[in-house]
Amino acid sequence: MNNELSDSIKDKLTRKLISSHNMGDFIFEKLTLLFTVSVFLLVILMGYEMYQGSRLSIAKFGWGFLSSSTWDPVQEIYGALPIIYGTVVSSALALIIALPLSIGIAIFLAEIAPDWLEKPVSFLVELLAGIPSVIYGLWGIFVLVPWLRQSVEPYLSEKFGYLPIFTGAPYGFGMLAAVLILAIMTLPIISSISRDVLKSIPYSQREAALALGATRWQSTLIVLKDAKSGILGATMLGLGRAIGETMAVTMVIGNRALISPSLFDPSYTMASVIANEFTEATSQLYLSALTELALVLFVITIVINALARLLVWSMSRKWKTS
Amino acid sequence: MENKLMDSKYFFYRKKITSSIMMSLTFIAALAAIIPLIFIFYYTISKGVTYFNFNFFVAMPKPVGESGGGMANAIMGTLILIGLGGAIGIPIGILSGTYLAEFGNNKFGFLVRFMTDVLSGVPSIVVGVVAYTMIVIPMKHFSALAGGIALGILVIPTITRTTEEMIRLVPSSLREAGLALGLPKWKTTIAIVLRTAWKGIATGVLLGLSRAAGETAPLLFTALGNRFWSTNIGQPMASLTVYIYDYAKSPFEDWNQQAWTAALVLILLISILSLLFRIITRSKYKTN
Amino acid sequence: MKVKSILAGLLLTLSMSVVANAQLQLNGAGATFPAVIYSKWFDQYKNMTGVQFNYQAIGSGGGIKQITEGTVDFGATDGPMTDQQLSEAKSKQGSEVLHIPTVLGAVVISYNLPGIGKGLNLDGYTLSEIYLGKITKWNDNAIKKLNPKLNLPNKAIVVAHRSDGSGTSFIFTDYLAKVSKDWSGKVGKGTSVNWPVGLGGKGNDGVAGIVKQTEGAIGYVELAYAVKNGIHYANMKNKTGKFIEPSFASVSAAAEGYAKNTPADLRVSITDAGGKDSYPISGYTWLLVYQNMKDGAKAAELVKFLKWSLTKGQAYATGLYYAPLPKQVVKLCEKRIALITANGKKIK
Secondary structure, three states, X not given: OHHHHHHHHHXXXXXXXXXXXXXXXXXXXXXXXHHHHHHHHHHHHHHHHHHHHOHHHHHHHOXXXXXXXXXXXXXOEEOOHHHHHHHHHHHHHHHHHHHHHHHHHHHXXXXXXXXXXXXXXXXHHHHHHHOOHHXXXXXXXXXXXXXXXXXXXXXXXXXXXXXXXXXXXXXXXXHHXXXXXXXXXXXXXXXXXXXXXXXXXXXXXXXXHHHOOOOHHHHHHHHHHHOHHHHXXXXXXHHHHHHHOOHHHHHHOOOOOOOOOOOOOOOOXXXXXXXXXXXXXXXXXXXXXXXXXXXXXXXXXXXXXXXXXXXXXXXXXXXXXX | OHHHHHHHHHHHHHHHHHHHHHHHHHHHHHHHHHHHHHHHHHHHHHHHHHXXXXXXXXXXXXXXXXXXXXXXXXXXXHHHHHHHHHHHHHHHHHHHHHHHHHHOOOHHHHHHHHHHHHHHHOOHHHHHHHHHHHHHHHHOOOOHHHHHHHHHHHHHHHHHHHHHHHHHHOOHHHHHHHHHOOOOHHHHHHHHHHHHOHHHHHHHHHHHHHHHHOOOHHHHXXXXXXXXXXXXXXXXXXXXXXXXXXXXXXXXXXXXXXXXXXXXXXXXXXXXXXXXXXXXXXXXXXXX | OHHHHHHHHHHHHHHHHHHHHHOOEEEXXXXXXXXXXXXXXXXXXXXXXXXXXXXXXXXXXXXXXXHHHOOOOEEEEOOOOOHHHHHHHHHHHOOOEEEEEEEEEEEEEEEOOOOOOOOOEEOHHHHHHHHXXXXXXXXXXXXXXXXXXXXXXXXXXXXXXXXXXXXHHHHHXXXXXXXXXXXXXXXXXXXXXXXXXXXXXXXXXXXXXXHHHOOOEEEEEEHHHHHHOOOEEOXXXXXXXXXXXXXXXXXXXXXXHHHOOOOOOXXXXXXXXXXXXXXXXXXXXXXXXXXXXXXXXXXXXXXXXHHHHHOOHHHHOHHHOOEOOOHHHHHHHHHHHOOOEEOOXXXX
């Protein structure tokens, strides 16, 4: 103990000695530190600003803001439930579509495809991630929505109209369009991280399985089991992206605060409410309610991202240490 | 005996067949991801090409109902906004990434790393809201500057993380060589470490900037938009993305068409950006 | 060499001064209702004077909000600010906000019914029932009764409304609240209301887009947007029981009926006007300006522009399907414009 202490003192002394020799190092460290602190403060400041902005609404509605379902700017009653519902449901359904596809792509890229095929396919999938969301929205309005309205939705309501999810008028604009667009947008995120996770698992795992007479699929299943938490993390990152996605969703979801079981009906998400209404919230309370929505969105994405990083991180650590 | 053999054979084939079916399904999944990509590119090119001419790059938008016109102001605006975003995001990103790699093996470093991850997950519209309340309201003006700051905040996490990772990849022998030559740490970091990691960092910067070029949501309440030519960063500024949004939801056929052309230009701009960086980084590496 | 550098210097200063001249820019934001004529006006005005009025159509709610926050030089709205909003703006910006009418417009009920074409008749009450979600099919008896000659399809009515705060919504809901007790009790009037049914589109263009792209859709948009898009719109029954096609003449008729009773601050609703030729869903659209501006140059230009818009500018109105202001109202406007000052000083 004593020894350690004296060691650390010695260490500090030598450091001080060196740094007094070298003002440059000191400045360099402090300068980079300054910028690092600024990043840190920025996030805190953002949260604080939004909390300040939403105090009026928090004081007036309390937790009821999250559980009441009337969003009525005329009466100045703001309940975010249908908006939160729209956000959660659109993202969750998008993931239900995107997840199996993404795992398929990840397996294909990591386990099956030869090098010459893997590279271009990964590149193409990653290109999907690079397309600006407003272009997805543009495509949604002029290609996806008319197709849904004219072909898909009439077909679904004719064949499966007895299901509550396929009832109502085929608008084209609505939950279904948003879900499909979000699925396409989250696909590259989930699949590329899952691919990396699969690749991080040592090849010996597969060899062992194959040596025991397993087929390729069986060995892949074993690898998937090992990669579970990593893939879950990737999915959560995709979820974070879907929940915060603004432009593409705003352009196709129909923009109405409504809780409806039908996928054909319009809906609303937190991000699109903010995009549509933020510049024109004329009363303080309205503005405050919108800022509170932004705060809720902020907190949700923080929690999701933190969980996701934790999962991916624990995964990569597991294989590094073993 | 024979029966048992048959059974195991049957079992064997069934296993084989399941395996190949599942494996081909993964191939179909990969195809399924590429189909929307092809669709989006197909429509953007085929619809965008109508107005894709010289005029589109040099002319200004026309009032509703008058055909023709271009988006010179929006193209310039997007370039300026990316420039502003870069001017703010790149130094903060690279310096904080350097700090994390060189001095960040402690609790504070862990916390900052977590914070940058959080920041990378914050929806861009939320950044727009914050930029509006913190910059537009106090300045009493919608401005390109506010938009640039919002974009800058959005590119920080990508640049910080890539910088850190790239610096960590630099072999310690290089660093030691610098220190052994008597260079102080800061000079070693700048002259040797950062220079070696340059290519990787540039890729991160490029990735961040091309994302910024495609952002719409944070510009809606900050840079707003401008019908005229403006390079003044204290004034509202046009951008391709906001124009695409406005023109896409407009009922005017002419404007819808121009939205596609703007989308095509935006995609080209992003591709050129990445190509440019690739060329620069490559040549730099060869001369080294 | 010397000559060259002097020349270059001269050129540089010249180009700088041109830039400086061209750079007087006034920023405004607000209503989408008059965006068509504003984009024409501002384009013309820039060509004539070099002064740029940058107008962004973000919705009337946005126009009111931004003038209150002081982030724009002028706002625009189709629904007048309330007294409370006016006093809030005054307390925040230290200046009164003036309403200056620019043109009149009609909110038309556009629809997309292939095979029907022009000439659908509607009345206010039936319209309110559609927007309340009580009438859901095009061949409902109430609509049939108004259109005995049309072969209405058994199709669902897709209701479209604005998702953003809008003066067009204000005029529309103001009208519905006047003709339907149910509507005024359940929904009320405002720039953004809690819609019982329907799809939301952002801006006049968003709603027109939905109507244009969706069979069976009905939506309220400003006349110019409907005409420019070639979508059909309904004749509305007015107070005297006549079905009136929206046009600048029938809108002017509504305004003239009200002109004598126009209050000095020019905030007035002209929906459901009397007079046998009046189109019932008509309204003014206003520019919102500070009574006392901080920037003298901007104030002078704004006043110049407002005067131009009331005189020469009015000539553009009918071509773009707006109705020009009645003469008496122009006089009232000029009185209001004379009140504008820069830092307390009158503007020549």
